[in-house]
Amino acid sequence: SQTIHQWPATLVQPVGSPLSLECTVEGTSNPNLYWYRQAAGRGLQLLFYSVGIGQISSEVPQNLSASRPQDRQFILSSKKLLLSDSGFYLCAWNTGDGNQPQHFGDGTRLSIL
Amino acid sequence: LAKTTQPISMDSYEGQEVNITCSHNNIATNDYITWYQQFPSQGPRFIIQGYKTKVTNEVASLFIPADRKSSTLSLPRVSLSDTAVYYCLVGGSDSNYQLIWGAGTKLIIKP
Numbered sequence: 001s002q003t004i005h006q007w008p009a010t011l012v013q014p015v016g017s018p019l020s021l022e023c024t025v026e027g028t029s030n031p032n033l034y035w036y037r038q039a040a041g042r043g044l045q046l047l048f049y050s051v052g053i054g055q056i057s058s059e060v061p062q063n064l065s066a067s068r069p070q071d072r073q074f075i076l077s078s079k080k081l082l083l084s085d086s087g088f089y090l091c092a093w094n095t096g097d098g099n100q101p102q103h104f105g106d107g108t109r110l111s112i113l
Numbered sequence: 114l115a116k117t118t119q120p121i122s123m124d125s126y127e128g129q130e131v132n133i134t135c136s137h138n139n140i141a142t143n144d145y146i147t148w149y150q151q152f153p154s155q156g157p158r159f160i161i162q163g164y165k166t167k168v169t170n171e172v173a174s175l176f177i178p179a180d181r182k183s184s185t186l187s188l189p190r191v192s193l194s195d196t197a198v199y200y201c202l203v204g205g206s207d208s209n210y211q212l213i214w215g216a217g218t219k220l221i222i223k224p
Contacts, residue, residue, distance in 0.1 A: 036214075043200065043214035044157070090156045098204065098212070099145040104156025 002027035006091045006105030014113050019064075019078040021108050023091030026072065031093040033074040034102065035066055038088040050074060086112045117201045122219040131188045133218050135201030138182050146177060146184045149200045151217070157200060161186070196222045 006023045013019060025031050032051050036044040046059045048066035056066050063082060067075045074091060088109055092102040118136040125131045137146070145164050149157035161168055163175040163184070174187040188195060198217040 043216050101159040107156050
């Protein structure tokens with residue numbers, strides 16, 4: 001069966017520090033991968049998606065970046081975190097076209113101090 | 114991109130059937146309708162997906178009228194554990210992977 005792993009579960013970082021969140025998927029090949037951010041009480045905001053290794057599409061201009069060094073690995077990074085980067089970050093995957101249901105990790109709660 | 118409109122919140126009681134309706138007036142011809150459930154501090158979980166008419170699985174039913182401008186998620190005999198936020202999503206048919214997530218419907222089940 002397919003599984004998705006996302007870590008860490010919680011993270012507290014000072015303003016201006018770097019960030020690296022990792023997401024890996026097992027049990028499938030060539031998945032579409034997504035990074036979302038969710039503010040408290042709000043819906044999910046798509047940050048990045050990838051349909052293949054090295055292929056990254058950015059949806060929201062910001063100081064975050066994403067990379068896909070391997071088929072089932074998706075990394076969210078920042079060189080310098082801002083207070084506004086606080087939130088709940090979710091990684092998801094699906095296969096096929098955009099209609100297919102997405103499967104989510106358990107998320108990372110990021111707090112910027 | 115299609116947009117959806119859902120009630121912000123709903124209350125019900127254990128054992129009742131709950132229906133949550135979503136409006137999507139601008140749904141594209143090839144778009145599917147997908148519903149997710151989210152508990153606090155967890156990622157959303159896929160519940161059900163449909164294109165037209167009625168779809169039923171082990172946890173829910175999805176009713177879609179002929180014009181497809183709305184859909185209704187039906188949860189039979191809810192329990193306290195069904196308290197969660199429910200999201201209605203449409204889109205993704207045009208190879209555009211951008212799905213717009215609204216704020217969802219916060220469903221509270223009371224004993």
